[in-house]
Amino acid sequence: MRLEIANLTKRFGDNVVLDSVNLTLDGINSLVLIGPSGGGKTTLLRILAGLEHMNDGNIIINSHCLNCPEQELLEYRRHIGMVYQAYNLFPHLTALQNIVLPLTQVHGMEKRAAEEHACSLLERFHLAEHAHKHPAALSGGQQQRIAICRAVAIKPEYLLLDEPTSALDPEYTSEVLDLIEELHEEGMELVLVTHEMGFAHNAADYVLFIADGGIAAHGTPKDIFETRENPRVNRFLDKVLKYTS
Amino acid sequence: MPKKNLSPRLRDQTLQEQDGLQRKNPPRSSSQLRRGHFFRALFLRPVSPDSSPRQKDNRGILAFNTLLVVLLLSGLMWFGFSRLQYTFMWENVWIYRVNLFNGFLMTILISLGSLLLSTLLGVFFGLAQRSRIHILRIFSRFYIEIIRGTPLLVQILIFFYVIANALGVENRYTAGIVVMSIFSGAYLAEIIRAGVDSVGTTQIETAKAIGLTKPQTYRFVIFPQVITRVLPPLAGQFASLIKDSSLLSIIAIKEFTMAAREVNANTFSTLESYIPLAAGYLLLTIPISFLTKRLEKRFSYET
């Protein structure tokens, strides 16, 4: 994945969340965003997902330029996968229907073919028995895994995930992280916001620390989690890791 | 459940024990408990996820209880009438059966017409409150507030004698259908707006993220959920619409209520004129409840 951020600025009213951010990265397979609450991780991810317009600057990701009108953003969104913290699935549709909906309505697949494709995905991730259940009948972890299935079913260029495990009971966290890990090993490119530092350490090619109106620090997981040169990052990590052994 | 066989006192005790075990705070007094139990029995039937097979088992009980309710109500009515010492003279009213029937048909006609038209208005103005066009939003707000805040009687009079007259609408039946639709449409618009609002923003975000267009989002995400949620209030509104159409008699539309009033004036048999009226309205409103219950079941998705 090639990412080029130039002078990116995003404001909500008077609140400048991202202030002239600059960054160029190349050859990254998994980018992980960490940082304190309210730092702007979600905002940056939503801009990367084409869900939010920037106020100034530009982002070029692979060949896509993201400072463009809504019509082009819609087209862009169709080729990437996005998974939120929770409530990703439509409650009136079964797991299978949730996966099939974008395939048939957005990507023009035949219903039969879409269902077969969805079923094989569910099978692969050991979710086949839940295909005909509604989200209300599924655990949080199952819901998130099905949401990830829906996102990858369209064979996206890359997958964006915003704290996919932070709304879950701890017991479900690992099953979701395992699935993400598996996808990553198969070569799916990821941009992930997470508070799971262990996972970030293992899975990331590159880490961005988002705070104080921009990218306060960045580097390889080794730089961030082992060398620990940046005092701002260290303060954050000390706090987050306080109760993990 | 074994609890059923215990005497009431014992049952209370076991309840108390259970309660004491579950909570750390001291068990409440038994009268308090009994009250809590009573309240739960009154209003809080446990919802089982698989309600359909259960309902079948209870069919006998259902029939028995229904019969009981019918008997109770009939008894009450019989008691009331026996105290009144009223002698029914159905023959007088029977002479006017054709008038009553024509009135009934007129009410059906007007109700059907305004049901359709008011649904269109309701959907339009319900959605228009989210329109990007500012003036349309304001207009919808005005429409809804004015119509819901003024008496139907006044609306009928103003519409018929001022607006319809100015527009050259001669046919009072057309005018009647239109004014009933405008009236009911305002309520439907609010019901539909509330329904659409109840679909969370995260779902709309998700729809956006998977690349659905706005119309697709409405079609595949919002509407299917809104339908289940608005059906019960819609049914209530439709039933009101049917009954409210009786006010159209003030612009000399010979609908059901007007017909009954005329029969009463001619025969002086008040109850014999009005009891068929009540039965006739029930005949129209009960199918609506029935139909919406069935539709609700069909569209419901929560397992």
Ligand SMILES: Nc1ncnc2c1ncn2[C@@H]1O[C@H](COP(=O)(O)OP(=O)(O)OP(=O)(O)O)[C@@H](O)[C@H]1O
């Ligand atoms: N839609 C919005 N309207 C107004 N302000 C917003 C909006 N979205 C985010 N903000 C503000 O932008 C700032 C950054 O929010 P953001 O959600 O990106 O933080 P975050 O790093 O994802 O935090 P968290 O870890 O809590 O999810 C916050 O101050 C927030 O109040």
Ligand SMILES: [Mg+2]
């Ligand atoms: Mg966030």
